[in-house]
Amino acid sequence: MSWENGIYGMIPKDDxxxxxxxxxxxxxxxxxxxxxxxxxxxxxxxxxIAAEYQLPAMxxxxxxxxxxxxxxxxxxxxxxxxxxLIKVKINQSERLQALLKxxxxxxxxxxxxxxxGARLAExxxxxxxxxxxxxxxxxxxxxxxxxLNLTVDYGVKSEQTSFxxxxxxxxxxxxxxxxxxxxxxxMGKTITGMITSKKNITKMRRNAGLQKEINSNVGVGxxxxxxxxxxxxxxxxxxxxxxxxxxxxxxxxxIIGADGRPVVVTKRYFPDDKITFFASTPNxxxxxxxxxxxxxxxxxxxxxxxxxxxxxxxxxxxxxxxxAVLWTxxxxxxxxxxxxxxxxxxxxxxxxxxxKTAVTLAAEGTATLTAxxxxxxxxxxxSTSDEDxxxxxxxxxxxxxxxxxTITATTEIDGHTYTASCxxxxxxxx
Numbered sequence: 001m002s003w004e005n006g007i008y009g010m011i012p013k014d015d016x017x018x019x020x021x022x023x024x025x026x027x028x029x030x031x032x033x034x035x036x037x038x039x040x041x042x043x044x045x046x047x048x049i050a051a052e053y054q055l056p057a058m059x060x061x062x063x064x065x066x067x068x069x070x071x072x073x074x075x076x077x078x079x080x081x082x083x084x085l086i087k088v089k090i091n092q093s094e095r096l097q098a099l100l101k102x103x104x105x106x107x108x109x110x111x112x113x114x115x116x117g118a119r120l121a122e123x124x125x126x127x128x129x130x131x132x133x134x135x136x137x138x139x140x141x142x143x144x145x146x147x148l149n150l151t152v153d154y155g156v157k158s159e160q161t162s163f164x165x166x167x168x169x170x171x172x173x174x175x176x177x178x179x180x181x182x183x184x185x186x187m188g189k190t191i192t193g194m195i196t197s198k199k200n201i202t203k204m205r206r207n208a209g210l211q212k213e214i215n216s217n218v219g220v221g222x223x224x225x226x227x228x229x230x231x232x233x234x235x236x237x238x239x240x241x242x243x244x245x246x247x248x249x250x251x252x253x254x255i256i257g258a259d260g261r262p263v264v265v266t267k268r269y270f271p272d273d274k275i276t277f278f279a280s281t282p283n284x285x286x287x288x289x290x291x292x293x294x295x296x297x298x299x300x301x302x303x304x305x306x307x308x309x310x311x312x313x314x315x316x317x318x319x320x321x322x323x324a325v326l327w328t329x330x331x332x333x334x335x336x337x338x339x340x341x342x343x344x345x346x347x348x349x350x351x352x353x354x355x356k357t358a359v360t361l362a363a364e365g366t367a368t369l370t371a372x373x374x375x376x377x378x379x380x381x382x383s384t385s386d387e388d389x390x391x392x393x394x395x396x397x398x399x400x401x402x403x404x405x406t407i408t409a410t411t412e413i414d415g416h417t418y419t420a421s422c423x424x425x426x427x428x429x430x
Contacts, residue, residue, distance in 0.1 A: 009096045009113055009326050010317050028269070029243045033195070033278070034132045034336065036289040038312050045290050046337050085294055086124045087331035090116055092317065093324070113328065120330035121313040126249050128289055128334050133245065133269040135287065135336045136195060136276050139344055155341040159183070163347035165275060167203035167374075169357060169420045173210055174236070180277055180345050181237050187342055189279035193241030194233075197272035201244060203353050205229055208421075221358045221423060239277075245270040273350075273374045279343040286343060292333040349374050351418040352411045360425045361390070361399035369395045369422055371409040378411045390424045399426040 004010040039045040092113065099112055135141050139156030143149070160183075165176050184191045204210055205224040212220050214232050224232075233239040251267040278286055291312045313332045319325065338344065355370040369392075371380045382392045389405035391398050397407055408421045 004317075007319060007326060009092050009109065010319075011110065011113055011117075028129055028247060029245050030129070030132055030136065030195070030270070033243070033286045034136070034289060035285055036128075036291060038291050040292070042290050042292045042333070042335055046335070049288065049337055049339055085331065085333050086127045087294070087329060088120050088123045089327045089329040090120060092116065092326040092328045096326075117315045117328050117330065120328065121315060124313045124330050124332045128332070128336070129269060130249065131334070131336045132287070132289060135338060136278075136344070137271050137274045137346065139338075139341070139346060141336055152335070154338045156338070156344055156346075157341075160187075160342070160344060161346040163345065164414075164416075165347045165349045166351045166416070166418055167200060167207065167349050167353065168351040168418045169203075169206050169208055169353060171207065171209070171351065171418070173204060173207050174213060177233075177237055180347065184277070184279060184345055189342055189345075190238065191277045191345065192238060192280040193243065194239055194275055194277045195243040195245060195270065196275040197268075197270065198244045198246055199272050200275055200349055201226070201229070201242070203349075203351070206353060206357055208357075223357075246272070273348055275347045275349060277345040277347070279340075279345075281339050281343060283339075285339065287336055287338045289334060289336050294331040294333050350413045350416065352378070352380065352409055352420045354409055354420045354422050356422050358423045358425070359397065360427060361397070363399050363401060363426060363428070365399045365426075367397045367424075369397060369407060369409070371395060371411075371420065373411050373413070373418075375413070378413055381410045383408050383410070389426055397422075397424055399424070402426050402428055 002012070004012045037045075095112075095116060096109060099109065104112065131141055135154070139154060139161050141152040141154075143152075163180055163183075165173070167173060181191055205226070208220055210229070210232070211222065211224055214224050214228050215222060230242055233242065245268075247269050248266050249269060251265045252263055255263040255265065257263045293312075294314055313330055315328070315330055317326060317328050320327065352371055352373045355372075356367070359367045359369075361367055373380065380395075382395060384390055384392050384405050384407055386403065386405040387400070389399075389401055389403035390407065391400060392407045395409075403426055405424050405426070406421050407424055408419050410417060410419045412418070
């Protein structure tokens with residue numbers, strides 16, 4: 001085969017056009033809420049979106065001879081758009097030399113270079129997915145990398161992001177949810193969905209108050225069925241869409257371990273201590289990822305598949321003469337945009353939960369309870385309602401005599417006290 005300009009490892013430009021790039025990706029549930037779109041002008045597209053989705057404003061009546069009032073245009077943070085360049089590169093010369101040493105034939109080298117380009121493009125795309133999830137979880141988009149330290153502010157108000165939810169087993173979750181629903185209604189929005197983690201959904205299923213509301217008194221202590229919880233949230237609060245995102249990615253930024261291998265740094269796309277409630281928009285999406293052309297595009301377009309519209313990532317190759325190196329690079333100009341900042345209502349989950357809500361033991365039997373706090377690492381204290389029935393020490397429960405006792409785990413977070421409990425039944429024989 002022939003290489004571009006006779007440079008070993010440089011794929012001809014026309015070949016890049018015909019190569020089908022479809023990297024295998026995890027099915028990100030956020031894709032249904034946050035699509036992708038190619039635009040020739042990021043700033044103009046953002047301004048158009050900001051104007052289209054604002055709450056309808058009232059014009060005023062005028063007499064025929066009075067001056068027309070001037071309306072306003074919602075501001076967008078266009079100062080930071082040019083900072084949205086994502087790029088990554090690989091030393092292709094070094095890579096080719098390593099492949100040759102392992103016995104890879106020249107005619108097979110072409111495919112290895114193409115695969116390198118696809119992997120680089122996937123890294124660019126992963127960074128955009130991180131950005132989308134951050135916007136949904138915080139209402140902002142931050143870039144703290146490569147000597148950049150900036151925040152893109154979409155105008156999500158502090159009263160929309162300052163909710164704190166106690167999901168402990170004894171908390172009044174229903175009243176807390178109602179408060180968020182009513183806050184949204186006061187802003188002219190109707191909440192229809194939520195995105196969170198499976199951990200938070202499980203906490204709701206273990207909550208005694210919700211168990212009583214959904215399953216009546218006889219159901220307290222029994223884990224709520226997922227379908228029943230979904231039906232309850234729809235009937236009581238109008239939440240018809242429940243999305244859980246527990247996907248993770250490798251956040252390693254070229255960290256090499258002592259063994260010479262890259263260190264895997266696993267992070268979540270969507271934080272597990274957040275619940276974002278959202279109101280519906282005309283197109284049933286919360287935002288869009290706007291893609292523009294990187295400033296230095298040399299080689300053709302490489303398309304990575306996404307939800308409905310593919311984002312645009314560019315692959316190019318270039319050489320440096322000191323030392324002589326061939327590089328393969330993937331780059332994309334990207335900024336996530338919220339359609340309507342007033343549609344997001346973001347809660348942080350604080351509290352404590354136990355892995356068990358009920359335990360049955362024989363006299364002198366033991367069981368271990370594990371407490372999980374949000375945020376993690378909070379101090380937990382343990383107590384029992386009846387030491388003559390059961391005692392507890394650092395989560396280890398010891399049955400003393402026949403009867404029932406409630407074991408309570410308590411933690412204090414930001415000046416608030418949170419508790420979780422487990423009912424211990426001690427029988428003569430189990």
